[in-house]
Ligand SMILES: Nc1ncnc2c1ncn2[C@@H]1O[C@H](COP(=O)(O)OS(=O)(=O)O)[C@@H](OP(=O)(O)O)[C@H]1O
């Protein structure tokens with residue numbers, strides 16, 4: 001059994017000991033007085049018990065803190081949201097992150113719009129996107145290895161690259177945000193579809209760059225049919241109760257940082 005990452009500090013145990021002892025001792029004093037009608041006996045019993053049981057309780061509490069028996073810990077996962085620009089990846093990823101935090105799950109959100117600002121060589125050529133997605137995948141799997149569940153929202157348009165990230169992670173859940181192109185274009189959250197149609201930006205996914213939909217995503221969400229709370233509930237239900245046999249059995253490939261660094265996106269290919 002792996003050690004639990006959640007532990008109580010000594011101070012917390014001590015405060016719990018004091019608060020419990022106060023409650024329990026006052027109860028004892030009241031009971032002894034009720035049974036015997038003698039104040040001095042009630043106070044004597046309470047005082048003896050106060051010190052003896054405080055020591056016993058603290059020892060007992062620290063012992064239980066060392067045991068993982070019966071502790072419910074969620075296995076970390078990488079929830080990979082893929083889909084067209086404007087499909088709803090970021091909206092859903094953030095909502096899932098917040099829902100998991102409510103359940104005291106350690107969770108991190110990786111989003112293309114954010115990580116592109118600090119990851120090197122993140123253009124929109126095929127090679128640059130592959131590099132971008134693999135780097136994000138590497139960060140995701142490193143977080144996962146350290147007990148953090150990851151919600152990642154990347155267009156990640158190429159099937160083979162997503163499958164490569166799958167092999168890097170222990171528990172990869174591919175979530176296809178399958179909003180149709182015409183809806184994404186009508187939303188045009190950032191005005192990028194209009195620019196792409198006007199020829200002001202090129203290599204835009206769904207317009208003049210391909211999006212390869214997953215063949216076997218664990219979860220498919222069409223945001224025209226399912227609102228955010230319903231989709232979040234379905235994702236959480238999947239995590240609570242994943243299918244016994246995984247739909248896809250990847251061959252684990254532990255891509256190392258060194259391997260990623262030795263295969264960078266060639267400068268000028270962005
Ligand atoms: N040419 C082109 N194609 C697609 N997207 C473009 C492009 N230029 C800029 N953007 C903006 O970049 C965001 C996509 O970044 P990603 O890191 O998710 O892309 S990828 O996975 O590497 O393909 C994407 O964000 P989302 O709309 O949140 O998906 C766009 O805002």
Ligand SMILES: Nc1ncnc2c1ncn2[C@@H]1O[C@H](COP(=O)(O)OP(=O)(O)O)[C@@H](O)[C@H]1O
Nearest residue numbers: 084085086087088089090091189223226227228
């Ligand atoms: N059911 C839904 N799920 C997610 N987003 C939705 C849904 N219905 C409407 N939207 C809207 O669609 C837009 C999706 O934008 P965003 O999450 O930034 O997409 P992406 O990250 O895929 O580019 C947001 O304005 C969001 O409010």
